[in-house]
Amino acid sequence: MAFRALSLAISVLLLSLAVNVVASSASGYDYSPKPELYHKPKTEDNNPFIPKTIGIQGLVYCKSGVKVIPLQGAVARITCLAVDQNRYESAPFSFLSDPADAKGYFFGTLSPSEIEDEWKLIECKAFLENSPLQTCKVPTDVNNGISGAVLSSYTLLNDNHMKLYSVGPFVYTSESNPGF
Template identity: 35%
Template sequence: MALALGKVLVLLVLLSSSFTVFSDLVGVAKEPVPVHPPAPAPAPHHKGHHHHHHPPTPPPSHPPVKPPTSPPVKPPSHPPVKPPSSPPVKPPTPPVKPPTPPPVKPPTSPPVKPPTPPVKPPTPPVKPPTPAPVKPPSHPPAKPPSPLPTRKAVAVQGVVYCKSCKYRGVGTLIGASPLAGAVVKLQCNNTKWGLVEQTKTDKNGYFFFKPSKLTTAAFHKCKVFIISSPLPTCSVPTNMGSGAFGAILIPSRKPPVKPLPFQLFTVGPFAFEPAKKVPCHP
């Protein structure tokens, strides 16, 4: 510490001596310099011209210049320089270690249990099916072949009426009366034998056919038609009962009281009506 203070004092002495020398040099530099008037230049000489000569102009007189008096320069006073006090040297800090992450543990999952199969009830022992006693095949008694249907003769019946003039053109038999003497035709279109027969109605308008060559084997090929009327006032055939276009044979619904030697079929009823030009009487 004393050595440092000594060095500071030596520096201060040197600085003060340097400032004294510098002030002396400044004073010498500021002394006045003697001023001399400038010498007059010789007048130029011109040939062929005459000029008047004038006496030389005396130089202006100036008072002597005094140098400015400056106050003595004082050296700057500096505070004593203290040596820098260095802080105490700290030992180096050891390097910082990164934090050690904790060891990663795998997630603990509960142990997987295998699914418990459903409890099945005990299966009873399977018994083999008891075979049914074998019976010998029972055959129904053989029936004798049925005989072919017996062909019978065919008979056809029906009734023909004359309609009332009041109900002309109307499909009804109200007020109708049996027509006697009307002509009726039976026609069968058999490929082997064609058959056409005609007959007339009785007083009750009833007609009956019993052809000798027609049997029940071919009755479905026969039809009955109304042909003519004996009354000019009731002569227009109608299609009542399909009499105008041909009526098919229909087996009778009422069985006969006694067995008959033929199969009875019924057609109609048929009807004629008055013509439109015939006036109706009340």
């Protein structure tokens, strides 16, 4: 009698397991992979919508007394930190913008080919680097021109595959203590 009860209990248990397996398979929540659902994730190499380059733009002025003029030829420095796939930080690395035009506008770019493979940018800052005018060479910290303007918000330029960051305007002066 005990054997018969044990046998019945095992049969009921096996039947309920079979029903659960069939129910989970029918509901689509089983563990077998569905090949049609697994696609290669889009990466920067094969996705035309992921920006491939970052651009940094801004303005640089010379302030002399009450007069503020665009500083043609001024250069900004962009310094970045990156991490590798194990989250180890790189040493900071920098690049320079092109010299500012007659309106004080500068522009610089950084492309993935300029960064080590498997490295991801975590922070970049823009700084005043150089003024071509001997009479206006003292950098100020207006808009973090000395301490570094963090690149935080950007505009996507889909046609150029670029994230475009804007900083500044930055200001040089001729005074050694500008009082900003």
